[in-house]
Amino acid sequence: MRILSRILESDTKRNDAKLPRILPALRLSVVLLCILLCALSRNAVFVVGILAAELARLAMLPPQRIAGVLGRLLLPVLFTLLIMLPSVFLGHSRTMLTVTMKVTCSVLLLLLANEEMDWKDVTGAFRTLHIPGIFTMTLDMTVRFLVLLGRLADAMLEAISLRTFNVLKGRKRDRARYMTAGGVLGTTFLVSQRMATQTYEAMECRGYDGVYRSYEKHRFGWQDAVYALLIPVVIAAFIYCQAAI
């Protein structure tokens, strides 16, 4: 919920004005390419290279943002270590290291992309990459409504707990809890239907015809050209690393 709230907040506030404005679609493409190649890599060499680059980028962020990124990175890394722990007992300790490194690399790529891109940049990038508008709208709505409906469900649960006297015991109490949860979920669902319809109607009133348009024009500049060079460089590095072993 906190992460989703941040996505919404970032719509109105850019994360770092000092960062060069790179075409969001280009940023997203490089991130997705790196994640894909990391997953495809048959050895740790390519992953170590990407990890080194990501750590260097992370080191340039202010301390608070480094702490935020590492805090969010910790859970997936620990979870992977836990999942991969049996491989150590089977004598494949290197496998645990390789997989954990791949996960660290992929999550770090996404977290750093999140630090550099607004949510509206991401939806704009989808449009540039010719992803159908219905997918973009569904994703956009899902993220926004998750936050709104989460807040609604939270408020309802708080209201119920304030009005409830805990007189029931045992199975009766459990049944009452399940009924309450069902009620909250059902109400949330109904509200979500109404809100979705209202949002869609409002969008239609403002001229939405099923196509996502970006009104922020980004001219392809030299910074974008330099950034675009990363794509062949990363692919060449991947091929070289795979051929090296």
Place this chain on the structure above:
Amino acid sequence: MHIPDNYLSPETCLAMTAAMVPVWAVSVKKVKDALPKDKIPKMGVGGSFSFLGMMFNVPLPGGTTGHAVGGTLIALLLGPWAACIAVSMALLLQALIFGDGGILAFGANCFNMAFVLPFVGYAVTHLIAPKFGTEESTKKRDLIAAGVGSYCGLNAAALCAAIEFGIQPMLFTDAAGNALYCPYGLDVAIPAMMIGHLTLFGLVEVIFTCAILAFVRSAAPEMQLSHKESHTSMPLRVFLGALILATPFGLLATGTAWGEWGTDEIAGTGIGYTPQGMVDGFQFEAIIPDYSVAGMPEWIGYILSAVIGAACMVILFKLVSLLKKGSSAA
């Protein structure tokens, strides 16, 4: 000068670590009290310089190699206590990730390179600085003093390492009289360590310290404790990047530093046997051993290691700066 595991007895390692604990405790307290919050990330940059300096191996005739440490440099920029912590962190990173220097010998390595070196270098520099030049030629005077200080600091650290090596065969032998750990006594260890450090390695430390000090004072004054600005300037970032790209020059030195041989190498150094304590000793598998990634040319592994090491140092000290209350970091 990175003492590997099993060259020193566990007892020696324990004693050296115990000696370092109060030094670390006082260092943390002094840094907390004296260093502003926005200067703490600069310890990471200083630690990166030290980390990178230790990757530039220099060959000496006879097959041995050595390197600069940069402890005096950090001490002169941010104070000796900050230098102690920064070099300790660089050594920890090297031991854990790159297998350079032992895990058990971490306390001993810190004693030599993170305590003796910066403190001796700092003290000598401040002792002799007024004797060189006049107040008008402060820059020149400071650089000469820093050069002499860094030379003395490195040699004091090398002497400590040589004594730690040399006392091993006097204290720890098996029933046959063979050494259990480092087999070379003081009569061999001190000359072997000191000849290299008094000549070439000392000179490298002087050049490393003076060159970076001169650069930092003119192009990146924010690195100094006395300077109020804390944002890392572009010249400093470019300089750090250039140092990283230049680290493969350290590969031109092909030999192994004295006292850093592997278990398979030591018998061939003239003693004719492998000490039992080394055969049965503690073994630690580093993630990127010897700064090399399997299957890659050594220079690529070196650059990747340099990037990872420098980035980790900066990240670590930026996180540490969050723990300190006070003015916000830039």
